[in-house]
Amino acid sequence: MKTRIQQLFENKHSNITSVYYTAGFPQPDATRPILKALQDKGIDLVEIGIPFSDPMADGPVIQASSHQAISEGMNLKKLFEQLEGMRTEIHIPVILMGYVNVIMQFGIEAFCKACTQVGVDGVILPDLPMHDYLEAYKPIMDAYGLSMVLLITPETSTERILEIDKNTDSFIYMVSSAATTGAQTAFDAKKQDYFQRIHAMNLKNPCLIGFGISNKATYDAACKNAQGAIIGSRFITCLRQHPNDYAQAVDALLKQLQQ
Amino acid sequence: MYQVNENGYFGEFGGAYIPEILFSNVETLKNQYRAILEDPSFQQEVDQLLADYVGRPSPLYHAKRLSEHYGCQIYLKREDLNHTGAHKINNTIGQIVLAKRLGKTRIIAETGAGQHGVATATVCALMNMECIVYMGKTDVERQELNVQKMRMLGASVYPVTSGNQTLKDATNEAMRDWCSHPVDTFYIIGSTVGPHPYPDMVERFQSVISREMKEQLQTKLGRNYPDYILACIGGGSNAAGAFHHYLDEPRTQLIAIEAAGKGTDTDETAASILLGRLGILHGSKSLIMQTEDGQIIEPYSISAGLDYPGVGPLHAHLARTGRSTVLAATDAEALTAAMELTRMEGIIPALESAHALAGLSKITFKPEDVVVVNLSGRGDKDMDTYLRYI
Ligand SMILES: Cc1ncc(COP(=O)(O)O)c(C=O)c1O
Numbered sequence: 001m002k003t004r005i006q007q008l009f010e011n012k013h014s015n016i017t018s019v020y021y022t023a024g025f026p027q028p029d030a031t032r033p034i035l036k037a038l039q040d041k042g043i044d045l046v047e048i049g050i051p052f053s054d055p056m057a058d059g060p061v062i063q064a065s066s067h068q069a070i071s072e073g074m075n076l077k078k079l080f081e082q083l084e085g086m087r088t089e090i091h092i093p094v095i096l097m098g099y100v101n102v103i104m105q106f107g108i109e110a111f112c113k114a115c116t117q118v119g120v121d122g123v124i125l126p127d128l129p130m131h132d133y134l135e136a137y138k139p140i141m142d143a144y145g146l147s148m149v150l151l152i153t154p155e156t157s158t159e160r161i162l163e164i165d166k167n168t169d170s171f172i173y174m175v176s177s178a179a180t181t182g183a184q185t186a187f188d189a190k191k192q193d194y195f196q197r198i199h200a201m202n203l204k205n206p207c208l209i210g211f212g213i214s215n216k217a218t219y220d221a222a223c224k225n226a227q228g229a230i231i232g233s234r235f236i237t238c239l240r241q242h243p244n245d246y247a248q249a250v251d252a253l254l255k256q257l258q259q
Numbered sequence: 260m261y262q263v264n265e266n267g268y269f270g271e272f273g274g275a276y277i278p279e280i281l282f283s284n285v286e287t288l289k290n291q292y293r294a295i296l297e298d299p300s301f302q303q304e305v306d307q308l309l310a311d312y313v314g315r316p317s318p319l320y321h322a323k324r325l326s327e328h329y330g331c332q333i334y335l336k337r338e339d340l341n342h343t344g345a346h347k348i349n350n351t352i353g354q355i356v357l358a359k360r361l362g363k364t365r366i367i368a369e370t371g372a373g374q375h376g377v378a379t380a381t382v383c384a385l386m387n388m389e390c391i392v393y394m395g396k397t398d399v400e401r402q403e404l405n406v407q408k409m410r411m412l413g414a415s416v417y418p419v420t421s422g423n424q425t426l427k428d429a430t431n432e433a434m435r436d437w438c439s440h441p442v443d444t445f446y447i448i449g450s451t452v453g454p455h456p457y458p459d460m461v462e463r464f465q466s467v468i469s470r471e472m473k474e475q476l477q478t479k480l481g482r483n484y485p486d487y488i489l490a491c492i493g494g495g496s497n498a499a500g501a502f503h504h505y506l507d508e509p510r511t512q513l514i515a516i517e518a519a520g521k522g523t524d525t526d527e528t529a530a531s532i533l534l535g536r537l538g539i540l541h542g543s544k545s546l547i548m549q550t551e552d553g554q555i556i557e558p559y560s561i562s563a564g565l566d567y568p569g570v571g572p573l574h575a576h577l578a579r580t581g582r583s584t585v586l587a588a589t590d591a592e593a594l595t596a597a598m599e600l601t602r603m604e605g606i607i608p609a610l611e612s613a614h615a616l617a618g619l620s621k622i623t624f625k626p627e628d629v630v631v632v633n634l635s636g637r638g639d640k641d642m643d644t645y646l647r648y649i
Binding site: 052053054055056057058059060063067070075076077099100101102103104105106126127128129130132150151152153154155156157160175178179180 | 274275276277278279280281282283284421422427431434435438439440441442536537538539540541542547549551552553554555
């Protein structure tokens with residue numbers, strides 16, 4: 001049986017728009033309504049961030065949203081409570097993104113079980129190296145039918161990209177540049193070369209490009225070189241500007257991606 | 260038995276939990292560091308610098324009045340006499356020579372007390388390398404002298420304003436810089452923390468402390484081991500260096516002293532081995548002070564160098580296997596011990612080292628016991644604190 005993620009990529013081959021936001025931001029109970037607003041506005045795939053106090057791969061915007069969410073009491077248990085029953089209204093794929101320590105304290109098995117129960121499709125753990133994933137996490141995640149989304153970067157060797165491609169059954173998260181998360185205004189020639197190099201590898205999995213997507217130039221570059229784009233910090237900024245109207249925040253984001 | 264294994268673990272602690280962008284950088288380091296460290300020309304370059312530039316070997320001083328006071332034979336390993344005033348430079352000398360051999364051009368570092376920052380800025384001046392130091396804003400304020408030294412040495416010091424604005428946050432920011440410069444930059448980590456191979460590599464660079472101790476004890480006492488070694492633990496580098504050559508010496512008791520802050524039964528503490536749970540922070544699995552949800556707890560200690568919520572994987576392993584004994588000293592106990600050393604021996608210790616000295620009053624010694632206290636640094640940087648509290 002095809003997973004929701006596989007279904008998405010089968011039905012849509014380009015311009016896939018994926019949005020990241022932090023659970024419990026801008027209000028503790030915002031998680032579900034934001035998810036619904038994103039789906040209603042035609043977003044194809046959503047990544048919900050599990051806030052962590054020390055997010056090593058994140059820039060200031062996501063750091064600040066995480067700290068706010070934590071200080072207002074957000075945690076993994078609450079997130080699962082908020083997502084409980086989402087599949088009655090949410091049909092797009094939902095992925096959880098977080099740092100290993102939080103998952104470890106919750107218990108990896110308990111985490112996978114809760115994901116499956118509420119209808120989460122996949123997981124991204126940016127500080128879990130592929131080798132550790134294959135050894136310690138994959139058997140459990142497979143048993144629960146959860147997909148792991150692995151990342152590749154401009155520093156990932158061809159050999160390693162092929163190994164990541166082999167061990168992926170959803171899509172590959174292509175990190176645009178050597179950077180933490182956060183808006184960039186353009187991707188230079190070197191980044192475009194990297195995009196084209198990966199494009200030319202004809203990987204078996206589709207790719208989405210993330211980190212730094214914030215406007216038309218960066219969004220178009222991602223869509224041209226991969227199946228679509230992942231937007232995080234820019235959407236968090238839109239939520240900050242429209243903290244009480246999530247639909248308006250999504251509209252603001254979509255407008256910026258055309259400018 | 261206490262060595263790192265081929266996967267980068269000390270028992271169940273260690274590993275390399277890093278974002279993919281750093282994989283290639285860390286993998287290269289992992290594959291090359293041992294060969295480089297064992298290369299005679301590398302060793303010669305490092306040893307020469309340690310001798311002529313740092314001033315090693317550091318003396319092993321028999322502290323007679325302190326010995327009399329505690330009823331045992333106390334020797335101080337004088338890392339406070341090193342150039343830049345602490346053990347930190349043993350490691351930065353090693354790492355900068357390594358960084359050069361790897362062809363790196365840009366150096367970054369985190370610092371708490373500023374000792375590691377100064378030691379890094381110093382070797383960068385020596386080697387003419389660009390140097391960027393991340394330091395929590397709280398620490399920038401409480402260790403002003405060291406900030407001024409780093410700037411005079413030509414380093415850029417970036418005050419970090421996230422979190423508690425101390426060592427943990429400085430380390431986060433250094434990691435983020437590293438993620439953004441994964442090719443040309445070498446991250447000189449200041450303690451036995453971070454992803455494999457850093458904990459092992461830093462331990463090796465600091466192991467000169469116990470290597471000298473062995474020879475010095477042999478010369479002074481006709482036996483090359485002490486009954487006790489006491490060292491303070493922030494991330495664990497001075498302790499790792501002082502313990503290294505005695506890890507397999509059952510006659511030597513290894514005593515690690517953590518910062519209890521206001522007390523291990525309060526929220527204001529940095530005793531991560533005593534209060535931590537298995538977790539992952541800054542690239543390795545170790546004992547971490549954290550909430551039930553896995554959020555890292557902001558630690559507290561009067562000493563900026565011990566104000567860290569985790570501990571190097573070696574020390575988690577030594578503690579869990581019973582090879583080391585872990586004690587904790589409060590702010591007040593450390594201040595008392597600092598004053599005691601100052602008045603009895605005429606040596607003003609760093610606040611971090613004062614925690615190790617505070618361990619003396621927590622152990623019952625026999626008169627013939629030989630006790631080495633690793634005096635990891637001098638107290639210049641802590642004068643403001645001392646003048647305020649004593
Ligand atoms: C003098 C001194 N001792 C000890 C420490 C603690 O570090 P570690 O546990 O790595 O030795 C520091 C850290 O800044 C220091 O400056």
